[in-house]
Amino acid sequence: MSTYHHGDLRAALLRAAGKRLEKQGIAALSLRGAARRAGVSHNAPYRHFADREALLAALAAEGFHLLGQELDKASGREMGEAYVRFALQHPQRFRLMFGGRIALDKHPQLRAAASSAFDQLQAAFSGYVLDARTAAAAAWSLVHGLSHLILDGHFEQRDEEFVKRVLGAVRFAVGPQRSA
Amino acid sequence: MSTYHHGDLRAALLRAAGKRLEKQGIAALSLRGAARRAGVSHNAPYRHFADREALLAALAAEGFHLLGQELDKASGREMGEAYVRFALQHPQRFRLMFGGRIALDKHPQLRAAASSAFDQLQAAFSGYVLDARTAAAAAWSLVHGLSHLILDGHFEQRDEEFVKRVLGAVRFAVGPQRSA
DNA sequence: ACCTGAACACCGTTCAAGT
DNA sequence: ACCTGAACACCGTTCAAGT
Numbered sequence: 001m002s003t004y005h006h007g008d009l010r011a012a013l014l015r016a017a018g019k020r021l022e023k024q025g026i027a028a029l030s031l032r033g034a035a036r037r038a039g040v041s042h043n044a045p046y047r048h049f050a051d052r053e054a055l056l057a058a059l060a061a062e063g064f065h066l067l068g069q070e071l072d073k074a075s076g077r078e079m080g081e082a083y084v085r086f087a088l089q090h091p092q093r094f095r096l097m098f099g100g101r102i103a104l105d106k107h108p109q110l111r112a113a114a115s116s117a118f119d120q121l122q123a124a125f126s127g128y129v130l131d132a133r134t135a136a137a138a139a140w141s142l143v144h145g146l147s148h149l150i151l152d153g154h155f156e157q158r159d160e161e162f163v164k165r166v167l168g169a170v171r172f173a174v175g176p177q178r179s180a
Numbered sequence: 181m182s183t184y185h186h187g188d189l190r191a192a193l194l195r196a197a198g199k200r201l202e203k204q205g206i207a208a209l210s211l212r213g214a215a216r217r218a219g220v221s222h223n224a225p226y227r228h229f230a231d232r233e234a235l236l237a238a239l240a241a242e243g244f245h246l247l248g249q250e251l252d253k254a255s256g257r258e259m260g261e262a263y264v265r266f267a268l269q270h271p272q273r274f275r276l277m278f279g280g281r282i283a284l285d286k287h288p289q290l291r292a293a294a295s296s297a298f299d300q301l302q303a304a305f306s307g308y309v310l311d312a313r314t315a316a317a318a319a320w321s322l323v324h325g326l327s328h329l330i331l332d333g334h335f336e337q338r339d340e341e342f343v344k345r346v347l348g349a350v351r352f353a354v355g356p357q358r359s360a
Numbered sequence: 361a362c363c364t365g366a367a368c369a370c371c372g373t374t375c376a377a378g379t
Numbered sequence: 380a381c382c383t384g385a386a387c388a389c390c391g392t393t394c395a396a397g398t
Contacts, residue, residue: 210371210372226374232372
């Protein structure tokens with residue numbers, strides 16, 4: 001047995017850190033801890049991650065890919081609800097993705113993963129609104145802010161019903177309801 | 181001279197930490213560092229803050245009070261722009277206030293300061309919409325999400341013009357434009 | 361290439377002690 | 380009450396060394 005890590009130490013570290021993330025929160029993430037849990041010396045992770053932030057960036061990238069898959073499954077107006085649902089189901093992951101702990105400039109793969117998810121939101125607006133970019137920015141802001149504020153505990157409610165009501169209270173002025 | 185700290189060590193620590201916050205970011209905040217800069221032993225801060233999180237909570241509370249003042253100055257529809265402006269002018273403070281680093285449950289003064297600011301946003305909707313709470317939640321989500329996404333660098337633009345265009349793209353369906 | 365142990369400079373936090 | 384120094388258990392990161 002004695003889990004050897006051949007080429008997959010990187011994967012093992014991500015698995016260990018990902019587990020710890022949702023259970024203990026971002027602050028509990030450490031390179032030394034991940035190494036310990038993967039059964040290697042505290043120094044081995046540096047072969048795969050330049051520093052702690054690189055580990056966080058990799059975990060965040062996983063999150064963006066997962067979010068993209070969830071948005072893919074939803075269509076049109078349900079995408080907003082899917083976005084909020086993702087945040088509520090993976091609170092720590094969501095915070096990691098959007099908490100400003102990672103400098104996007106230094107991690108191009110992360111920026112790519114993020115804007116890919118944004119593109120999907122934007123696509124939902126293409127073709128039927130005048131200024132799709134602006135409408136998409138507003139829609140993203142809405143769902144993103146709602147997610148964050150719920151996670152931070154600033155609303156009394158956090159059920160699906162509440163989310164739908166808030167999202168339903170908004171119309172996009174540049175949208176089709178104007179030319180209709 | 182030799183700055184004695186009589187009763188104001190707390191204030192001195194907050195001043196030192198606040199300075200460091202905007203310059204170096206949240207991760208650079210430490211009780212030991214604040215003590216060093218205030219000229220006391222690394223242990224003195226514990227007389228005024230139970231732990232590191234209590235220091236962060238106090239800094240965040242300052243931020244909520246400041247945000248409240250800015251919202252006070254603005255009226256009605258300008259409050260949204262004022263909110264985003266506050267975030268862009270105090271990025272690290274804003275992240276501290278909303279980054280999920282502080283457990284609101286353990287710091288009631290912080291929760292109070294936060295919901296006081298929210299009340300101001302909500303007041304802007306009272307009396308002229310059917311469901312003021314829902315509309316206010318949507319409006320807060322919109323400006324909050326926009327602020328965060330701009331800070332995280334997810335939009336190419338971040339000028340006032342862009343902010344106005346995004347905020348202007350939204351109508352609140354429960355608002356007066358329906359019954360009008 | 362991949363992994364190791366030793367070392368350095370930082371933390372938060374606790375404790376016993378001083379005034 | 381307020382402050383101190385010593386101590387403990389953690390970090391991230393670097394370095395010289397092993398296979």
